[in-house]
Amino acid sequence: MKPAPFVHHAPRTVEEAVGVLERVGHDGKVLAGGQSLIPILNMRLASPAHLVDINGVAGLDRVEVTDDAVRVGALVRHAGLESHEAAYAASPLLRRTVRHVAHPAIRNRGTTVGSIAHADAAGEMPAILALTDGLVEAVGPSGTREIPWHDFFLGALETSLAPDELAVAVRFPRLPAATGTAFAERARRHGDYAMAGVAAAVAVSDGVLTSARLSFVSVTDVPGVVDVTAAVHGQAPEEVDWAACDDLVRAHLTPESDIHATAEYRAMLATRLAHLTLARAASDSISSSAGGSAA
Amino acid sequence: MSEPVAEELLDVTVTVNDVPRHARVPARRLLSDFLRHDLGLTGTHVGCEHGVCGACTVLVDGAPMRACLMFAVSAQAHAVTTIEGLGTIEAMGPVQQAFTECHGLQCGFCTPGFVTTITAFLEDNPEPTQDEAREAISGNLCRCTGYQNIVKSVLRAAEIKAERS
Ligand SMILES: Cc1cc2nc3c(=O)[nH]c(=O)nc-3n(C[C@H](O)[C@H](O)[C@H](O)COP(=O)(O)OP(=O)(O)OC[C@H]3O[C@@H](n4cnc5c(N)ncnc54)[C@H](O)[C@@H]3O)c2cc1C
Ligand code: FES
Ligand code: FES
Numbered sequence: 001m002k003p004a005p006f007v008h009h010a011p012r013t014v015e016e017a018v019g020v021l022e023r024v025g026h027d028g029k030v031l032a033g034g035q036s037l038i039p040i041l042n043m044r045l046a047s048p049a050h051l052v053d054i055n056g057v058a059g060l061d062r063v064e065v066t067d068d069a070v071r072v073g074a075l076v077r078h079a080g081l082e083s084h085e086a087a088y089a090a091s092p093l094l095r096r097t098v099r100h101v102a103h104p105a106i107r108n109r110g111t112t113v114g115s116i117a118h119a120d121a122a123g124e125m126p127a128i129l130a131l132t133d134g135l136v137e138a139v140g141p142s143g144t145r146e147i148p149w150h151d152f153f154l155g156a157l158e159t160s161l162a163p164d165e166l167a168v169a170v171r172f173p174r175l176p177a178a179t180g181t182a183f184a185e186r187a188r189r190h191g192d193y194a195m196a197g198v199a200a201a202v203a204v205s206d207g208v209l210t211s212a213r214l215s216f217v218s219v220t221d222v223p224g225v226v227d228v229t230a231a232v233h234g235q236a237p238e239e240v241d242w243a244a245c246d247d248l249v250r251a252h253l254t255p256e257s258d259i260h261a262t263a264e265y266r267a268m269l270a271t272r273l274a275h276l277t278l279a280r281a282a283s284d285s286i287s288s289s290a291g292g293s294a295a
Numbered sequence: 296m297s298e299p300v301a302e303e304l305l306d307v308t309v310t311v312n313d314v315p316r317h318a319r320v321p322a323r324r325l326l327s328d329f330l331r332h333d334l335g336l337t338g339t340h341v342g343c344e345h346g347v348c349g350a351c352t353v354l355v356d357g358a359p360m361r362a363c364l365m366f367a368v369s370a371q372a373h374a375v376t377t378i379e380g381l382g383t384i385e386a387m388g389p390v391q392q393a394f395t396e397c398h399g400l401q402c403g404f405c406t407p408g409f410v411t412t413i414t415a416f417l418e419d420n421p422e423p424t425q426d427e428a429r430e431a432i433s434g435n436l437c438r439c440t441g442y443q444n445i446v447k448s449v450l451r452a453a454e455i456k457a458e459r460s
Contacts, residue, residue, distance in 0.1 A: 001344060002323065002325070002328075002344075003323040003325075004299065004323070005299065005300050005301065005302045005303070005321060005322070005323055006300060006322060006323060007300055007303060007322065008303075008305065008322035008366070008368055010368075031369075034364050034365060034366070034369070035346060035361075035364055038325075038346075038363075038364045038365070038366075039344075039345035039346055039364065041323075042325075042344045042345055042363070043345065047299075049299075049300045050300075051322075053366075053368075053369060055369055056372075079358070102346075102434070103349075103433060103434025104359060104412075104416075104431075104434065105349065105352050105359040105360055105361055105412065105434055106346060106361065106364075106434070108355075108358040108359060108360050109355075109360045109361070109364065109365065189433060190430060190433045191433050191434050
């Protein structure tokens with residue numbers, strides 16, 4: 001099917017883009033990579049009268065790595081984040097996860113900020129924004145504001161971004177030293193939306209676990225974080241029974257049934273993947289701090 | 296729901312297979328339809344129009360992308376390569392040659408998307424393993440061949456490419 005007619009706007013600056021968004025109000029939509037928006041337009045699930053195509057806006061295509069965070073601009077494609085060496089060094093979880101987003105042809109066009117602005121709890125990167133305690137930088141007619149992830153994701157495909165605001169970047173804070181990470185998901189076909197996915201961040205200090213946190217893909221309504229530290233604190237990674245986290249995990253999940261998997265199956269997958277990623281993140285913590293002290 | 300807007304025509308010029316091509320089209324013209332209907336380059340096939348099947352995959356500045364998930368107007372500053380740009384019957388590209396040798400196609404509907412995808416993949420990974428070859432084509436759907444011969448074609452294309460260089 002084909003999109004309904006719209007007026008195409010091609011601003012060159014953030015100010016111009018925000019100006020158009022302010023003028024057209026609820027009739028307007030930002031077009032970034034189009035990898036979620038264009039299917040919706042093609043299927044006529046939406047027919048905005050104005051598209052504000054930000055692909056020509058200067059200065060939005062950079063990944064910046066600072067002492068605190070990896071800052072990803074609104075035109076950085078998933079593939080650009082995936083191949084960014086400094087971003088990988090600062091926060092290996094980003095590459096480990098973004099390569100699970102769709103197929104290369106989609107990652108070459110779709111943006112990481114766009115997938116966060118789309119706020120699909122079946123998307124990988126919203127879960128990573130949550131796990132890293134990240135934030136969204138938005139510019140509107142009255143200036144710039146920073147929106148912490150927990151104030152950003154409001155519901156399924158719903159964010160606190162106003163219709164006249166442009167997300168110009170997201171910041172994924174670096175995790176504290178000695179934090180190990182892991183990501184795993186199961187999909188019907190590699191590259192498809194996951195039936196369930198889990199990201200884990202685990203810290204091991206003096207041979208015992210000091211913190212363990214999880215976030216989930218495709219099994220919650222809104223991206224969120226479960227802190228399972230209480231269930232495993234003070235135990236050695238090789239002796240810990242990860243199933244001790246299951247009650248905390250299950251209480252957080254709101255899986256749904258669809259043609260790919262039942263809700264029960266998704267919940268089972270998510271808990272098993274939680275065990276797997278917690279164990280992997282714990283060994284990642286040990287090997288990264290071993291590497292750190294040797295350096 | 297917003298009020299319907301009147302169709303507005305735009306002058307769009309896109310460099311396709313190294314030639315600047317122009318047409319006056321509505322803003323909503325998908326790149327896939329621009330190539331097929333406006334330029335007559337019907338090698339790019341359209342299956343699902345929501346990014347899932349990969350039949351419409353073209354190279355944009357050398358990187359595979361879905362032509363059904365881009366507007367022609369957004370492709371203006373870019374160089375697009377379609378299946379027509381990757382070889383002719385007289386002078387086939389390595390991937391096309393490999394598909395004929397390995398029986399990598401039956402009806403051929405999905406083939407243009409596979410050929411563009413594999414061409415870009417071999418640029419990054421000239422000596423893929425069988426598993427890598429399999430993963431590289433996982434974003435493209437074929438209803439006919441069961442993929443075995445397409446995987447063979449990827450590996451054979453890598454050989455042909457090496458032989459020719
Ligand atoms: C076949 C297929 C498979 C996919 N599989 C996955 C998958 O497994 N996991 C996954 O996470 N995603 C998947 N995706 C989606 C893909 O990751 C998209 O890249 C992403 O969801 C949206 O990014 P985009 O840049 O394409 O945004 P667009 O499609 O351009 O926009 C999406 C939404 O966000 C808004 N928006 C975008 N950028 C901004 C901004 N800067 N400021 C304000 N609003 C903005 C738009 O207005 C729109 O509402 C898949 C897509 C396809 C077609
Ligand atoms: S037609 Fe574009 S991916 Fe199916
Ligand atoms: S050869 Fe027929 S769909 Fe692939």
